[in-house]
Amino acid sequence: MSDATSNVPAAPAPTDADLADADLVGTDEPDERLSPLHEVHVAAGASFTDFAGWQMPVRYSSDLAEHHAVRSAAGLFDLSHMAEIAVSGPEAGAFLDQALAGTLSTIAVGRAKYSLLLSTEGGIVDDLVVYRLDDHDYLVVANASNRDAAFAALAGRAHGFDVTVDDESDDTALVAIQGPESEGVLDELVAADRLHPDEPVSSLRYYRVLQGTFDDSPVLLARTGYTGEDGFEIYVDPEVAPALWSALVDAGGPRGLVPAGLASRDTLRLEAGMPLYGHELGLDVRPAQAGLGRVVDLSKDFVGRAGVEPVPGSRVLVGLALEGRRAARAGYAVVTDDGTVVGEVTSGALSPTLGHPVAMAYVDPDVADRGPALAVDVRGTAVPASVVPLPFYKRS
Structure with a gap:
């Protein structure tokens, strides 16, 4: 199951108590931003933490149970705190090539690419996923803690390009289903005539995106994630998010799906060796130091x-x-x-x-x-x- 290399003797499985002092901590502030799924989480018995100014579910039952569910079946995450920035116009590709460390103009429509937004000094402002939705339309997804910084940097760098840069974060909810049962759960929604992707879910390869509808509302369905497992991230109108969440819970319950919070998401991404901004990445870090030299296209300016x-x-x-x-x-x-x-x-x-x-x-x-x-x-x-x-x- 794992290709991890270690000469450390095997240890007993950790307990929830072992994970209780994990790096992911927060405070319960009453005036923080709420996800469009907040009441759904409250009804499910979630515990909350402050994350980048949002009240987000840190767990529903057990960090360990949620972690193992993602590895063996499926976990459902609310990622509505993430930032979505639309970049469109005849020079959108050329603009992103200049604004980001990777080359985005050459990726095909329907594909995604991991990239970096750097400061003028070469430090990492944020790590991003960029989706190409049409010839001149891209969606840039930034970390919640860097929403303002990422938008300001991109908007500032747009000068001189025939392009518009719009922060659509408040108009977008994001739900992720991760784990080996994820595709099967989505197929259940297709069979129930609620999810209508432009192509079959099974045709969607890793780091690809499909457009479609859920209950007649537009959705983007991306085969991306942050857990080391197969899975999908679904972008939807905030008003539709509760219905989508409920449908996924109902369809996934028989397959072992559980709602999962930020604590399990953190241990999952750590096991998968995925960097977290503010921990492995920051303005004082250069891409090569973080093992991300491959993301940088040194052949361009x-x-x-x-x-x-x-x-x-x-x-x-x-x-x-x-x-x-x-x-x-x-x-x-x-x-x-x-x-x-x-x-x-x-x-x-x-x-x-x-x-x-x-x-x-x-x-x-x-x-x-x-x-x-x-x-x-x-x-x-x-x-x-x-x-x-x-x-x-x-x-x-």
């Missing part, structure tokens, strides 16, 4: 091109497998056997799938392939750690 290369000796992102059951958390020091600090953890958890702690960390390049001769300072205890390839988990 773009904003940030001059500063995209990291300074020699800059720390690089690695995966760590730890012994025992004590998880490394963001900010914990990575040390050598003599106690010298050579890095810092950016994300960590006791992996529900693998049964031992895993972490991502930035370390000095001369120890990035050091193997087992490292440790993480976990609250004063040096816990042995081995550098292992990312991702920790890959679906079979």
